[in-house]
Amino acid sequence: MSNTTTILAELMKYMNEHDLNISNLARKSKMNPGTVSGLVNGNRKFSVYQLDRITEAMGHPVGYYYERYIPECLADASPNWRRMSPFLESCAKLNKLDCIQQVVNMLLDKLGYADPLFELAERFFQGNRYEAAAILYENVALSENKQHSERLALCQYRLFQSRQGANREKSYEAAVQFEYFVDRLEESYQLEALKDLVNTYRTLRKWEKVHKFAKVLGNLAEAQMKSERKHQNVEEDILKNQSSPPTFAYWAFSHLLQAEVCYVKKDYEQALKHNYAYSDLSWVKETDESSLKWKHQYETWSKANIYVNKLMSGQASVLPDYVAYFSTRKDEILTALDNIIDAANQYNINVDDILMQFEPEILSLLEEQKGGGVYNQQFITERFTHFTKQLAVYFLRKEIYSKGFTFLLKCLEKSAAINNKSYILENVRLFESFRENASFETKAARWTDMKNKLALSLLMYY
Incomplete structure (x- = not known):
């Protein structure tokens, strides 16, 4: 589609090429012939629903014409919220964030749009469309003149919530920004x-x-x-x-x-x-x-x-009671095992029997870690990373090198995924301490790959 060609011109061209009249197009798009006639003759503007039906009838995916729709149907001197709101909702569903930003930019200098934008942002947020919601919250916050307003604080809270994820640096930046607003909620x-x-x-x-x-x-x-x-x-x-x-x-x-x-x-x-x-x-x-x-x-x-x-x-005598406590609590197993292996490394406690008892759960954790209950996904991922590092230390010190390097590499892989540089460096140091005990395959293949990722990560950091 040419950038200088209007949606209506594209539609007329399609009708001519496929020898369609208004009745044919109405049947194909499943719309009323009178409605289609008004659109084709230029007597009415497309609603986003009508645009979607026409777009699909022409054989294009929904959203194909959205970039053209904004200047052709929404850029009025007096914006029509009844037309804009459904369009923004469709953009959110299709994750067309650039289109959302364009529409919001048109409304920034218009009075009276902060309220409906905020209400729409709340709907997006409740529907887990966090990126789309964030664009609206950011712009509503910018439009707030009362810097101590409760709505400004709520916008900042929603932005903080939507920016939590695997990237530690972004999570931290969002938290620091939000802490100045928390007491204004x-x-x-x-x-x-x-x-x-x-x-x-x-x-x-x-x-x-x-x-x-x-x-x-x-x-x-x-x-x-x-x-x-x-x-x-x-x-x-x-x-x-x-x-x-x-x-x-x-x-x-x-x-x-x-x-x-x-x-x-x-x-x-x-x-x-x-x-x-x-x-x-x-x-x-x-x-x-x-x-x-x-x-x-x-x-x-x-x-x-x-x-x-x-x-x-150092009171190892509580281990039997502690194991009995958490063994029936699935959500607590990762945290409990992490605590036990941490204590074992600090006080040189033999916990082989406990690790053997929970070997199926440990192997399951290696495949996937899911948040649940009071623990969010970010916390579980962080805890798992610490756990695998402690397991690596435990087995390497006991000269069980195959298991030690397995957990070390798993920890390094997860550390790189969540951009945890301190864990990455600790893993590198730990590997270098036991390098001579690593198998040829560990040295030549997976570890080399991990070190390359480390180098790239540090390069981007500095």
Whole structure:
């Protein structure tokens, strides 16, 4: 299609080449003959629905004429939102992001379009069309004159959510940008937004940030709990909003996170204090289904985390109880095995029998890692990468080199995929330490390929 040829000219040419009259075209496009007549005679503009029907009748894929549709049918002095909105929705479905940006650019200097653009962005976001939604949110944010407005903060929250993914640097940049807006959100969004923000920093191992926002989360949750106690219908309010955890769950999560920060700093005594803080939630009086579920969940997690902190302080005697605890909890197996192998490497504990017991689960994890429950996909991927590195260390030190290099290469492959440069470098150093024990195939083939990827990654970084 020529850039200087209109859609109508293309249609007329098609009708002439295929000897079609208006009635024939109406049947082929499954539209009313009167409608088709108005389009062909230039008496009415195409709606996006009509354009799609005509496009398919002409043998082209839907969206073929979208770039031409914008200047021909949408570029009016007074834009028609009833025509633009369905077009934007069609563009989102087809992932024609450039077209969305063109239409939004036309509306930037027009008054009154921030509201419908925001509402459409929310529909895109709820439909998991995050890239399309992000374009709208970015432009609505730019149009906001009130820099402390709640809608501006919500736009920034949605942009933060839509930018979370495998790329660590982009996730971090999105988190840093959003943290300046989190306290401007409506109260109903703040707890969940803080939870999302701190989970991102947790995944990225930015522990100072985790500590900072975990305390903010706990303080806000405590303040909201005090406010809730002043109302008589708290349980009724909870039942109305079953999609969100009860407020005490955010308070408990704050202590869980602070315990994890202490754990990372190897301050296991302080970590245990935080774990004991949320281990007993008998003071929570709500008895609705959601509250009971979260009470049980945190009491369960506290038991696991108490085992972990005792184990990481060198108390290997808790291993049997810890294994019995997580062996029936599928979602906890990766995290638990990672903790065990980490402790084994630190304190030279033999855990061969545990690794043998969970060998099917380990092999399954090597094939695919899925997020679930409280753990998002980004967290699971990060945890799996750490786990495979620790397994490599464990087996290489025990001179079981075939397994050691298998896990080392798997860790390096995953590290390159998520652009984790620190893990990549650690794997390179570990390989060099045991290079003389590597098989010829490992040296000549897969490792060479991985080192090439490393070189490219570092080159792009610097």
